[in-house]
Amino acid sequence: MLNFTVGPVQSEDYVREIGSEQVPYFRTPEFSEVMFENERLVLKFAKAAEGSRAVFITGSGTASMEASVINTLTKNDKAIVVNGGSFGHRFSEILDIHKIPHDDITLETGKALKKEHLSAFEGKGYTAFLVNVHETSTGVHYDMDLISDFCKRNGIFLIVDAISSFLADEFDMARLGADIMLTGSQKALACPPGVSIIVTSPRALKRIEAADAGCMYLDLKRALSNGERGQTPFTPAVGTLLQINARLKKIDEAGGVEAEIKRINGLAEYFREKIKAFPFETVSESPSNAVTSLRPTNGVSAYSIFTVLKDEYKIWVCPNGGELKEKILRVGHIGALTMRDYDELFKALEDMRARKLI
Numbered sequence: 001m002l003n004f005t006v007g008p009v010q011s012e013d014y015v016r017e018i019g020s021e022q023v024p025y026f027r028t029p030e031f032s033e034v035m036f037e038n039e040r041l042v043l044k045f046a047k048a049a050e051g052s053r054a055v056f057i058t059g060s061g062t063a064s065m066e067a068s069v070i071n072t073l074t075k076n077d078k079a080i081v082v083n084g085g086s087f088g089h090r091f092s093e094i095l096d097i098h099k100i101p102h103d104d105i106t107l108e109t110g111k112a113l114k115k116e117h118l119s120a121f122e123g124k125g126y127t128a129f130l131v132n133v134h135e136t137s138t139g140v141h142y143d144m145d146l147i148s149d150f151c152k153r154n155g156i157f158l159i160v161d162a163i164s165s166f167l168a169d170e171f172d173m174a175r176l177g178a179d180i181m182l183t184g185s186q187k188a189l190a191c192p193p194g195v196s197i198i199v200t201s202p203r204a205l206k207r208i209e210a211a212d213a214g215c216m217y218l219d220l221k222r223a224l225s226n227g228e229r230g231q232t233p234f235t236p237a238v239g240t241l242l243q244i245n246a247r248l249k250k251i252d253e254a255g256g257v258e259a260e261i262k263r264i265n266g267l268a269e270y271f272r273e274k275i276k277a278f279p280f281e282t283v284s285e286s287p288s289n290a291v292t293s294l295r296p297t298n299g300v301s302a303y304s305i306f307t308v309l310k311d312e313y314k315i316w317v318c319p320n321g322g323e324l325k326e327k328i329l330r331v332g333h334i335g336a337l338t339m340r341d342y343d344e345l346f347k348a349l350e351d352m353r354a355r356k357l358i
């Protein structure tokens, strides 16, 4: 199997080997040390401000999206959501469920956020801004400097879902003044799914302290206070946290977040150059390094390309859901992939072309 989806992605062998071992008991000083190291390295890679914290939630990325909302926002907030695809839509739904007032900036598929979109919201008493810096469903990477300037100017609390962008695209949490940054285990961290991470600025910690989460499992006050002793309130995905630890340490040894971003960017550029020879156009106006979204230009269904690659070539690219299902497919650049792997994919595409399937 060769997996070019955007998560779960392929893991390195050293990560997979940990997955084959027995899962240890975790209320121990040894496991606390692992968790302290996980927190330290995540804060370092996120470039979080002094006094920030990171907590590890057992639950996929959406659990951390929801936890961020219920622990830092209330019905007295007035939020802006960048809704440019299914993940932006998810933030909007979470706010609806928790009855937090919001207005959405709805963007067409593949379109970037521009200054004009924000000007209507200037000086209007908005208190929170929620964005998926990389809208994974369309491959659009938003301009964080534009968003950061807007939020700083208006004193707005900034929640950034960087779930598929962390370690793949540059992100400097302190410089951007982001208050919350989210990521997940199954994207560029390239570990099994099941763990997500919430990085909180000192300002976010104050909001969390004052909040009534109205929920036990996702109450971040509990997660933060347990984290002070390297623990979690409930049994976490212990095995996955050990895999995350190995992966974070390896990234650190190999040159840190900059080197990892450069490696992923190299794969993205290699793919984007070679795909030009095939009948696809790129969809995103402003692509993330994590994924390339493609539209077949000759009327072939994107979903059928996905199916043929999967069933006949054992290669997984990433289909889209909903109304984009037949129109767009995505090829990821995160996970344990090499240029040789892309050569395999291009060989399969050549073959499909000879068979008149693309």
Ligand SMILES: *Cc1c(COP(=O)(O)O)cnc(C)c1O
Residues within 6 Å of the ligand: 007, 060, 061, 062, 063, 087, 132, 134, 135, 136, 161, 162, 163, 164, 184, 187
């Ligand atoms: C993957 C992803 C999520 C989380 O999805 P889960 O299925 O809950 O892990 C959230 N936001 C973005 C931008 C993502 O790419």
